[in-house]
Amino acid sequence: MQDETDTWDLFNEKVDAIALDNEDWYLVDALLNEDDEIRLTQDGIRAELTTLNIALKPEFFLAAISNQAMISHIYMSLGSTTADDSACEVFQSKCPINDLTSSLTLPVIASMSAGRSQGVSPEHLSKIWRIPFDNAVKTLAMTTQLIKQSPDSSLARSAGTNDRAVRYQKLRSKFFTDTMFATKKAKSLRGNTCCQVFVSDNDFLALYPMRQESEYPLALKQFAKEVGAPDVLVCDGSKTQNQREVKLLSTQMGTTLKKLEAETQWANRAELAVGILKEAVCKDLCESGSPIVLWDYCMERRALICQVTSKKLF
Secondary structure, three states, X not given: OOOOOOOHHHHHHHHHHHHHHOOOHHHHHHHOOHHHHHHHHOOHHHHHHHHHOHHHOHHHHHHHHHHHHHHHHHHHHOOOOOOOOOOOOOOOOOXXXXXXXXXXXXXXXXXXXXXXXXXXXHHHHHHHHOOOHHHHHHHHHOOOOOOOOOOOOOOOOOOOOOOHHHHOOEEEEEEEEEEEEOOHHHOOOOOOXXXXXXXXXXXXXXXXXXXXXXXXXXXXXXXXXXXOEEEEEEEOOOOHHHOHHHHHHHHHHOOEEEEOOOOOHHHOHHXXXXXXXXXXXXXXXXXXXXXXXXXXXXXXXHHHHHHHOOOOOO
């Protein structure tokens, strides 16, 4: 037997009857829920059809289909088309299986997007410094912004306090590095047996003698302090040049560390610089009559000459 179709007259009669028997007549508005309002505002035929089946109401049918579609997407993303929360040898039961699918309703999730921080905007700079907007635009165009952090983000995050990236001068170029070794009998008076060579794509050269190859991180730090931190540093597959300390230091300086593939020494410009330095230093030692134990001094001298000499760029 079907229920009687709700109408405004019938509703008003029920309200009057309740109000006469109840002193708290001002609570009558709570008797009208959201479904009752929808049924009362529609015509009688549509309201009657809605009480029979939810599929006969377009709004309710669309909401049910959308909810079921979202549940199906969750199943597929997790790699299962069924849900079973019964106890087994591995897992314990958390809730009855009958209540699992019935309570599987999706909450409303607000969308968000993540991206790189854009730094200070001209509008913000003009407002804070009280300068014209055009001057703020020119100032930001001539200024390099490092360690960009947005204070207006609604996401909870911890702002890093590392300022190593702004301590060093930034070099807008690509640098190559390689290690050059000396023979055992050529161990210098300072105990150096090798040196680290840094060469840029514009043929700028810098080198730092080392007692052993494991001192490469110290040479990299000295290079960053004296010359600067390059945008990209290219090295070979040496374990010393790709160790965790070097990667951490490169990240803190804001330098991208790139590793060459095996057997591609020709792609490292520092390899060519090492060969040229060896030939030049040997000639200097022979012509000056200096002992070979002073090769590291001669190597630093040749590197300084290369730095201050104007050369043609090929």
